[in-house]
Amino acid sequence: MSSLIHARGLVKRFGSFTAVDGIDVDVRPGEAFGFLGPNGAGKSSTMRMIGCVSPPTEGVLEILGMDPRRDGPAIRARLGVCPQLDNLDVELTVRENLTTYARFFGIPRAVARARAAELLDFVQLTERADSQVEPLSGGMKRRLTIARALVNEPDIVLLDEPTTGLDPQARHLVWERLFRLKQQGVTLVLTTHYMDEAEQLCDRLVVMDGGRIVAQDSPRALIERYSTREVVELRFTADDQGSYAEKLSGIAERFEVLPDRILLYVADGDDALAEVHRRELSPASALVRRSSLEDVFLHLTGRTLVD
Amino acid sequence: MTSVLEYHLVHYRRTWRSSVLSTLLLPLLTMVGFGLGVGGYVTAGIDGVSYLDWMVPGLIASTAVQTVIGEATWPVLSYFEWLKVYFAQAAAPLRPADILGGHLAFMMFRVLLSVTAFLVIAAAFGTLRSPWAVAVLPISVLVGLAVAAPVVAYSASIRSDSYLAILIRFAVLPMSLFSGVFFPIDSLHPVLRAVAWVLPLSHGVDLSRAATLGVNPGLDGLWQLLYLLVWCAGGWLLALSRFRRRLVV
Amino acid sequence: MTARNVTALGSAYWLVMLGGFLEPVLYLFSIGVGVGALIGDITLPGGEVVGYAAFVAPAMLASSAMSGALAETTFNFFGKMKFMRLYDGMLATPIRPIEIALGELTWAMIRGSLYSAAFLVIMVLMDLTTPLRALAAFPATVLTGFAFGAAGMATATLIRSWQDFDLIGSAQFALFLFSGTFVPATAYPEVVRWVVEASPLYRAVDLVRGITTGTVGWVQVLDVLYLLALMALCLTVAGRRMNKLLCK
Numbered sequence: 138m139s140s141l142i143h144a145r146g147l148v149k150r151f152g153s154f155t156a157v158d159g160i161d162v163d164v165r166p167g168e169a170f171g172f173l174g175p176n177g178a179g180k181s182s183t184m185r186m187i188g189c190v191s192p193p194t195e196g197v198l199e200i201l202g203m204d205p206r207r208d209g210p211a212i213r214a215r216l217g218v219c220p221q222l223d224n225l226d227v228e229l230t231v232r233e234n235l236t237t238y239a240r241f242f243g244i245p246r247a248v249a250r251a252r253a254a255e256l257l258d259f260v261q262l263t264e265r266a267d268s269q270v271e272p273l274s275g276g277m278k279r280r281l282t283i284a285r286a287l288v289n290e291p292d293i294v295l296l297d298e299p300t301t302g303l304d305p306q307a308r309h310l311v312w313e314r315l316f317r318l319k320q321q322g323v324t325l326v327l328t329t330h331y332m333d334e335a336e337q338l339c340d341r342l343v344v345m346d347g348g349r350i351v352a353q354d355s356p357r358a359l360i361e362r363y364s365t366r367e368v369v370e371l372r373f374t375a376d377d378q379g380s381y382a383e384k385l386s387g388i389a390e391r392f393e394v395l396p397d398r399i400l401l402y403v404a405d406g407d408d409a410l411a412e413v414h415r416r417e418l419s420p421a422s423a424l425v426r427r428s429s430l431e432d433v434f435l436h437l438t439g440r441t442l443v444d
Numbered sequence: 445m446t447s448v449l450e451y452h453l454v455h456y457r458r459t460w461r462s463s464v465l466s467t468l469l470l471p472l473l474t475m476v477g478f479g480l481g482v483g484g485y486v487t488a489g490i491d492g493v494s495y496l497d498w499m500v501p502g503l504i505a506s507t508a509v510q511t512v513i514g515e516a517t518w519p520v521l522s523y524f525e526w527l528k529v530y531f532a533q534a535a536a537p538l539r540p541a542d543i544l545g546g547h548l549a550f551m552m553f554r555v556l557l558s559v560t561a562f563l564v565i566a567a568a569f570g571t572l573r574s575p576w577a578v579a580v581l582p583i584s585v586l587v588g589l590a591v592a593a594p595v596v597a598y599s600a601s602i603r604s605d606s607y608l609a610i611l612i613r614f615a616v617l618p619m620s621l622f623s624g625v626f627f628p629i630d631s632l633h634p635v636l637r638a639v640a641w642v643l644p645l646s647h648g649v650d651l652s653r654a655a656t657l658g659v660n661p662g663l664d665g666l667w668q669l670l671y672l673l674v675w676c677a678g679g680w681l682l683a684l685s686r687f688r689r690r691l692v693v
Numbered sequence: 694m695t696a697r698n699v700t701a702l703g704s705a706y707w708l709v710m711l712g713g714f715l716e717p718v719l720y721l722f723s724i725g726v727g728v729g730a731l732i733g734d735i736t737l738p739g740g741e742v743v744g745y746a747a748f749v750a751p752a753m754l755a756s757s758a759m760s761g762a763l764a765e766t767t768f769n770f771f772g773k774m775k776f777m778r779l780y781d782g783m784l785a786t787p788i789r790p791i792e793i794a795l796g797e798l799t800w801a802m803i804r805g806s807l808y809s810a811a812f813l814v815i816m817v818l819m820d821l822t823t824p825l826r827a828l829a830a831f832p833a834t835v836l837t838g839f840a841f842g843a844a845g846m847a848t849a850t851l852i853r854s855w856q857d858f859d860l861i862g863s864a865q866f867a868l869f870l871f872s873g874t875f876v877p878a879t880a881y882p883e884v885v886r887w888v889v890e891a892s893p894l895y896r897a898v899d900l901v902r903g904i905t906t907g908t909v910g911w912v913q914v915l916d917v918l919y920l921l922a923l924m925a926l927c928l929t930v931a932g933r934r935m936n937k938l939l940c941k
Binding site for chain 2: 709712713715724732866870871875876880
């Protein structure tokens, strides 16, 4: 069996609420695999099942060839988990957070100390090694949480929304570190509701909505399959964007009318924009861009990812 | 489980200072204020023993309880609700029993620490009348666990710290005041007396008193030990089921 | 300010409030009645002899007025100032810091007075004082509450972190034990006695005890002046420190 994570018909219910509604997933060694979807799509519930802290309600789930229902501790010994909200011990130092956590994996003290030093270097926190965690910035705390997830040299690293809540600079620093991990051959499994994050990091991803998988492929293949090459974004000053849709008919393969703008899905954006101007429709602003996963998601679910 | 204990010890290295006040200084002040101050007016003594000598073993058992209460309430709530420390531990290859057991072991460590210090000081005051006084150490651990385990279960069941204030004011404080630490349980109204004997502290006080005064507790003492063990076991099962429900969902 | 505090009450909070009232009653029964049975009667400094429970009860009353006022001011005040950022929002309106402080204090007083009144009723029911004396003691407990409420606010402006609350709690407990609460100050060695008699809780206990046991003299006038002076001093400190902390 070549997949590290293998799920068939995986279901998670909380009472009468179905968080994950029968998904099939295979994660291969060395790839970065993403779960993309809006809040409430079932991404975190899926991650918690993979993290062996939440027993599946139904279906098959195998992780590293083992059954999480039975071998939870053995599987967790080979996972690294970076949760959505940092749960570091803010009263300990940066270094102590790593060394005490390493001990939970039965790693000898000397090894734990050496590994902590390496990891602090990797996440660029060596200078803060002996300061308390409390005053660290959000980005530093997240990098420390990532370092903690690596303390047992895991086969799979689970990252639940690794950059949610960080400022753009801190996000890029985290991405850069995760990209280096990927280059080192570590298997990454992450959830995100940021399409740029998914495009940056993921070799393959699934798009989730309402507990189900609605599409599955590489970011590029998904864009090719579910969207056009380019998108024209038009904003009109009139309150009713919808009334313009009729006047635009024939220009694009497909429209999406959003409350604040109209998206035209076309092969050539400049051509389409020229046609808009020829019809003497004067948008307040117009933007031509390449298609993104956001467009894929919009097409598949009829909704935007981040509201 | 030992790695969890180790974690709490590392953490304690950062925070022990503030706990010295509440777990050592306050009981000592109580010993001086009550044992010597009020004791000066109890001219007849109790059961042929001076009030100070009679009260100190009770105060030690009560200190063991205060020590675990400090650790089994706010920290447990916070490790679930605010700091999420337990969830971080659950992501490692630890089972709920390891996480719970490690934290309880740490509480017992703290009981040993404060009770040992108290015993040394009580000896300096000359209030320990028998070498059996060392038996107060295991007795304190036993009564500490008998209180800690069910209190951890309670703290793991609530979502707001208002409920901790309720526990302390409606259960812990009355138990501390009416379990025979300051005056004999026999003088209580029969109903209150029965309540005092149901709660664990009174048995810890009784056993500790027998130890420092060098009185043979006899078969009753054995039953009291067993009764405290029942509290430990029942509390452990309750707490473990709460931990499982919170950590594995 | 006071209105906001009242509306923030939930049902759990009411239980906590009831617990605050219960605390001195439990002490009264445990120490006053339980230990009192071992002690019998006690002689006041003026020579009058009273039962031990009648001796301890006014001290529990004054102590609970103190701890209620301190809890409501130090803990809540510091929390709101440091973490809830509630005051920042209020300062955007044209309210001066000291007005906020006085609003807080009024709230602490309403709560504390309820406790005191209930406790006085219990004292009358247990025949530890007469209804008339209880009525006279009520304003004395309100004064005690105001003095310690002001002290609590001044302290709250000096607190650095949550760890400092252990210090405050310990200081409070030491006051509770040694302010002539459980034994007369005359039981202590001369030097200790002077320290004890200079402490604020001792003055409050002396005042309330003088009234409930019907042994009021000139000393009680001194007690009142002492508590008024303490309140004025602490309010001044609190007002200045708040200006410095919040309006920078």
